[in-house]
Amino acid sequence: MDSPHAADVRYLKRKVKGCTLDVHPTETALVVHYEVEAMILGELGEPMVGERKECQKIIRLKSLTSSTDTFSLAQKVVEECRLIHPSKLGEVEQLLRLTFVRQLDEEANINSVDEYVERLYEDVPEKIRGATLLLQLARNPDNLEEIILNETVLGALARVLREDWKQSVDLATTIIHVFFCLSSFSQFHGLVTHFKIGALCMNIVEFELKKYDLWREELQKKKKNLKKEQQKCVRKYQCLVTKQEQLLRVALCLLLKLAEDTRTELKMRNKNIVHTLVKVLERDDQELLLVAVSFLKKLSIFLENKNDMAETSAVEKLSLLVPCEHTELLSTTLRLLLNLSFDTTLRSHMVQAGLIPKLSALLADEAQRQISMCLLYHVSIDHRFKSMFADTDCIPQLMKMVYECGKEKMDMELVSLCINLAANKTNAQLMCEGNGLKVLMKRAVKLEDVLVMKTIRNISQHSGPTKTLFLDHVGDLAAQISEDKPEEFVIECLGTLANLTIPDLDWALVMEEYNLMPFLKNRLKPGSAEDDLMLEVVIMIGTVSTDDSCAAMLARSGVITALIELLNAQQEDDEFVCQIVFVFYQMVFHKATRDVLIKETQAPAYLIDLMHDNNPEICRVVVNTLDIIAEHDEEWGKKIQTEKFRWYNSQWLEMVNGQMDMAEDTFLYGEDGEPMVGDGSGLQCMFSALFTADGSVTPDFYLDFQHGDLLQTGYLSRCVSFSFTRNNSFGPVLCEQSMIISADTSVEPAEIRHLCRGL
Numbered sequence: 001m002d003s004p005h006a007a008d009v010r011y012l013k014r015k016v017k018g019c020t021l022d023v024h025p026t027e028t029a030l031v032v033h034y035e036v037e038a039m040i041l042g043e044l045g046e047p048m049v050g051e052r053k054e055c056q057k058i059i060r061l062k063s064l065t066s067s068t069d070t071f072s073l074a075q076k077v078v079e080e081c082r083l084i085h086p087s088k089l090g091e092v093e094q095l096l097r098l099t100f101v102r103q104l105d106e107e108a109n110i111n112s113v114d115e116y117v118e119r120l121y122e123d124v125p126e127k128i129r130g131a132t133l134l135l136q137l138a139r140n141p142d143n144l145e146e147i148i149l150n151e152t153v154l155g156a157l158a159r160v161l162r163e164d165w166k167q168s169v170d171l172a173t174t175i176i177h178v179f180f181c182l183s184s185f186s187q188f189h190g191l192v193t194h195f196k197i198g199a200l201c202m203n204i205v206e207f208e209l210k211k212y213d214l215w216r217e218e219l220q221k222k223k224k225n226l227k228k229e230q231q232k233c234v235r236k237y238q239c240l241v242t243k244q245e246q247l248l249r250v251a252l253c254l255l256l257k258l259a260e261d262t263r264t265e266l267k268m269r270n271k272n273i274v275h276t277l278v279k280v281l282e283r284d285d286q287e288l289l290l291v292a293v294s295f296l297k298k299l300s301i302f303l304e305n306k307n308d309m310a311e312t313s314a315v316e317k318l319s320l321l322v323p324c325e326h327t328e329l330l331s332t333t334l335r336l337l338l339n340l341s342f343d344t345t346l347r348s349h350m351v352q353a354g355l356i357p358k359l360s361a362l363l364a365d366e367a368q369r370q371i372s373m374c375l376l377y378h379v380s381i382d383h384r385f386k387s388m389f390a391d392t393d394c395i396p397q398l399m400k401m402v403y404e405c406g407k408e409k410m411d412m413e414l415v416s417l418c419i420n421l422a423a424n425k426t427n428a429q430l431m432c433e434g435n436g437l438k439v440l441m442k443r444a445v446k447l448e449d450v451l452v453m454k455t456i457r458n459i460s461q462h463s464g465p466t467k468t469l470f471l472d473h474v475g476d477l478a479a480q481i482s483e484d485k486p487e488e489f490v491i492e493c494l495g496t497l498a499n500l501t502i503p504d505l506d507w508a509l510v511m512e513e514y515n516l517m518p519f520l521k522n523r524l525k526p527g528s529a530e531d532d533l534m535l536e537v538v539i540m541i542g543t544v545s546t547d548d549s550c551a552a553m554l555a556r557s558g559v560i561t562a563l564i565e566l567l568n569a570q571q572e573d574d575e576f577v578c579q580i581v582f583v584f585y586q587m588v589f590h591k592a593t594r595d596v597l598i599k600e601t602q603a604p605a606y607l608i609d610l611m612h613d614n615n616p617e618i619c620r621v622v623v624n625t626l627d628i629i630a631e632h633d634e635e636w637g638k639k640i641q642t643e644k645f646r647w648y649n650s651q652w653l654e655m656v657n658g659q660m661d662m663a664e665d666t667f668l669y670g671e672d673g674e675p676m677v678g679d680g681s682g683l684q685c686m687f688s689a690l691f692t693a694d695g696s697v698t699p700d701f702y703l704d705f706q707h708g709d710l711l712q713t714g715y716l717s718r719c720v721s722f723s724f725t726r727n728n729s730f731g732p733v734l735c736e737q738s739m740i741i742s743a744d745t746s747v748e749p750a751e752i753r754h755l756c757r758g759l
Contacts, residue, residue, distance in 0.1 A: 019083050021091055023099050028064055030095055032057040032083050057083060061099065062125050068170065070096045072242045079235060108136040110143050113150055120156045124168050127160055131174040138181040148182075148191065158195040165204055173247045176201060180250055183257035189264075198258045201251040202271050208244050209279055215240060245285040252280070252291045259298065274299060274308035281317040286326040293318070293332045300339040306346075315346055319353035323362060334362075334371045341378040350375075351385050360394035363401075373413040380420035390426040399436055402443070410443075415451040422458035428466050431459060437466075441473050445480065453492035460499040470500050478514040487533055494536040498543045507547040517557055524562040526569035531576075534566070538579045545586035545593070552592040560587070560601050567606060574615045581610065581618060585625040594632060604629055604636050608643050 019034045038051050059077060074093035078084050084092065112133075119130025134153065137143045147153050157175050165172035179197045182188040192198065215237055222233045255273070259265040277299075280292040296314065299305040309315075321333045337355070340346045350356075356379060362372040376394065379385050389395060398421070401414055410418075421427040431437070437459065444452040460470055470477075480493040511517055523529045523537040541559060545551045554560070563580050570576035584603055587593035597603050607629075610622045630637035 016083065019085065019088075021084070021088065021095055023095055024058060027058070027060065028062070028099060029058050029060040030077070030092070030099070032059065032081065034083050057081070061096065062128075064096065064099060068096075069242050069246065072239055076235075076239060108133050110137055110146060113137070113147065113153060117150075117152055117156050120160050124164065124171060127164065128168060128171050128174060131157065131160070131171060131178065135174050135178050135181070138178045141185075144182060144185070144188070148188070154179075154182075154191065154195060158197065161197070162200060165200075166207075169243045169247050172204060173243070173250055176204075176247070176254055177250045180254040180257065183254050186260060189258060189261065192254075192258065193264065198255060198264065198268070199271075201255055202268065202273070202276075205248060205251050205255075205276055208248060209276065212241070212244060242285075245283060245288045248280065248283075249285070249288045249291055252277075252288075252295060256291065256295045256298070259295070265299070269299070269305060269308075272308075274305050274314075275312055278309065278312040278314045278317060281314070281321075286324070286329050289321065290326065290329045290332060293321070293329065293336055297332060297336040297339060300336055306340060306343060309340065310343070310346055310349075313349075315340060315349040316353050319350065319355050319358070322355065322358050327367060330368060331371065334368060334375060338371060338375050338378070341375055344382070347379055347382060347385075351379060351388065355379075356385070356388050356394070357392045360389070360392040360397065363394065363397040370411070370413055373411075373417055377413060377417045377420065380417060383423070386421060386424035387426060389421055390424070390430060395421065395427055395430045399431060399439075402439060405443075407447075409447060409449060410452065412451075415449075415455065418455045419451065419458060422455045423461075425462040425464070425466075428459040428462050429464075431455075432466050432469055437469050437473070441476060445476055448486060448489050450486070450488045450492055453489060453496065457492050457496040457499065460496045467500065467502060470496075471502065471505065474500065474505065474510060475514075478510050478516065481514065481516055481519055483519070487530065491533050491536050494533075494540050498536065498539040501543060501546065507544040508549040508553060511544065511550060511553065517553065521557055521559055521562060524559065524566050526566055531570075531573070535576060535579065538563070538566070538576065538583060542579060542583045542586055545583055545590075548590050548592075551587055551590045555587065555593040555596040560584075560593075560597055560603060564601060564603060564606060574618060577610065577613070578615065578618050578621065581607065581621045581625065585621055585628075588625055588628045588632075594629075598629060598633050598636060604633075604640075608640060611643065612647060 015037045017035045017037060019032060022031045022033065023029075024031050033054070033056050036053050036055055038053070059081060061073070064073065070093050074089055074096055077092050077096075078086055078089050116130040116133045119126045119133075122130075134147070134157070138147060157178055161172060161175040165175075176197070179192050179195075183192050219233060219237050223230055255268065259268060274296070277292045277296050280288065283289060283292075296309065300309065315337070318333055318337055321329065322337075324330050324333075337350065341350065356376070359372045359376050359379075362368045365372075376389075380389065398414065398418055402410060402418070405414075418431070422431060431440070437456070440452055440456055440459075443449060444456055459466055474497070477493050477497050481490060481497075485493075520537050520541060523534055528534070529537075541554060541563075545554060563583060567577065567580045570580075584597060584607065587597050604626070607622050607626055610618060611626065613619050613622070626640050630640045
């Protein structure tokens with residue numbers, strides 16, 4: 001071709017056409033076929049000389065191994081080779097897979113194992129090639145035995161991994177994958193352990209995680225650079241992370257297999273495997289996350305591992321995985337959270353991480369429904385968190401499931417969660433919305449379902465509009481109080497009725513219409529039924545006693561006497577005692593029952609005996625009951641007052657005796673060794689707050705005493721008792737003569753001074 005004159009040449013135009021891709025016939029490479037059209041343009045842009053040339057470019061794939069992410073590698077090829085249009089990304093990925101498969105199909109042979117081992121002594125690309133071929137053989141379980149019989153194979157792989165794992169991620173990934181194939185069978189675990197592959201994998205994982213942190217720091221620094229350089233750095237970073245995640249995934253899978261032996265698992269824990277796995281939860285690759293979460297789930301059954309997870313904030317990181325599109329990862333994460341939810345502190349962390357609304361939303365997913373309900377049940381055990389369910393879609397979802405149960409019994413997880421949530425007032429109101437209570441009652445009565453009735457019982461304990469809804473169901477509940485019904489079901493029905501403290505409810509009519517009196521009275525006999533049933537009967541009697549006519553009916557039927565007998569039999573059970581005393585308290589408000597209680601029974605005497613019980617709740621109810629009795633019966637009023645005075649006198653004497661015993665060693669002798677018995681100084685110090693030095697009553701004390709203020713200030717309570725001995729001996733108080741000064745008795749100062757001089 002003749003060259004044009006230099007002055008006439010203005011432009012040179014070059015154009016690439018017809019780019020096609022193919023696999024290299026012999027090498028691990030792709031071939032790009034393209035045509036270049038070069039044209040020289042004249043001064044006016046007209047073509048002067050043109051030429052076409054067919055070319056090809058070979059893209060060698062040295063890093064193509066079994067663990068290579070073909071999609072990422074295809075992206076890299078398209079980005080770095082400008083001849084390939086981005087639209088051909090899918091074609092490039094297919095050719096990469098074809099290259100790898102054809103390569104293996106052509107060369108992998110069990111009879112060539114020694115040849116593959118020899119490649120492990122060459123440079124890194126040949127090592128990768130040899131390890132890849134061995135991996136392809138190891139994936140077939142039929143070849144494992146023959147590989148193991150060749151003594152040099154595993155030793156060479158272990159040596160290369162130990163020496164060169166830092167030089168090539170692909171090499172390390174491939175070799176670890178070979179050992180993972182062996183670890184899939186427990187009989188080969190000893191062989192893997194012999195080469196210390198587990199410990200080496202732990203070191204590799206820790207090193208890679210630290211390297212990942214450095215990568216992120218460098219990427220943050222380079223973000224300040226130009227946009228083009230920044231994009232290049234991000235692509236490089238993503239490629240490195242992809243390869244690293246493949247290495248981490250296969251290494252953790254190997255460790256998970258080896259952890260089937262608890263002794264090996266303990267060694268891993270000593271090397272902080274839990275901390276390592278929790279750190280992996282920060283990654284984005286879902287397959288890697290699945291391995292890490294599965295490993296943590298296995299470890300979480302041990303207390304020490306659970307505590308390690310609490311220290312590393314595992315719950316907060318796991319909550320970020322709920323929900324997720326990866327079904328298996330989501331299910332495994334929920335099961336791990338369920339294992340951790342047995343710990344009270346970790347349940348609090350779950351609530352703080354916002355898991356309640358997330359789990360409530362998962363109730364709509366049938367695949368995750370059961371495990372989500374189990375988790376919500378554990379959270380609902382804590383009373384602090386019950387109210388949070390009202391702000392979610394949880395309760396409407398639960399009630400929808402109840403409707404869908406039909407004639408079948410509800411799942412245990414569903415009804416258990418309903419029982420816990422019904423203990424909260426707001427939740428109970430949401431359950432009763434629409435026909436909620438009616439549906440629950442219908443199911444409970446028709447199926448005699450004890451757990452559903454427990455839910456209803458919890459709903460009935462709340463005051464407000466929910467309690468009035470039970471007016472339509474009192475008859476259904478009362479009809480279940482029968483000997484023909486299961487005892488556990490009757491207990492729940494009785495408990496529900498006992499909660500219905502509704503002013504508009506005519507208990508006398510209910511008792512008569514359903515003939516409840518014989519059933520209640522017969523169950524008050526000691527030993528006639530289980531304690532739980534008898535207790536519910538007592539509580540039921542306390543509730544119906546608020547009705548005047550019903551209380552009179554109970555008194556005439558001899559229930560009070562039966563309660564006293566039951567009180568004697570169950571005097572060691574504080575719950576029984578408190579409930580029986582409460583029945584007496586209800587009955588003293590009605591004239592008919594009060595007269596029967598006071599004049600025809602020994603109930604007041606039993607109440608006096610219980611006046612100073614160790615249980616403060618029993619004492620409070622007893623004192624209130626006795627105060628009402630004392631107001632309406634003068635004789636019992638004096639007995640009650642006398643008993644109170646006797647009690648306070650004995651308490652005062654015990655206090656004085658105790659103080660004397662404590663002061664005996666200190667005050668019996670002075671500094672000079674002379675006895676101090678005769679001057680009474682020891683006793684005088686105890687009365688210094690009440691008497692002056694000359695033995696007279698202090699003015700403040702006397703004024704307070706006359707105006708009754710001592711009862712309020714705490715110096716005297718209900719009665720004031722002084723015990724004085726007539727002799728001058730000092731020591732334990734000798735109660736030869738004592739005087740009781742009650743709060744309603746006036747005492748002249750002269751009398752008190754006279755007594756003080758007698759000391």
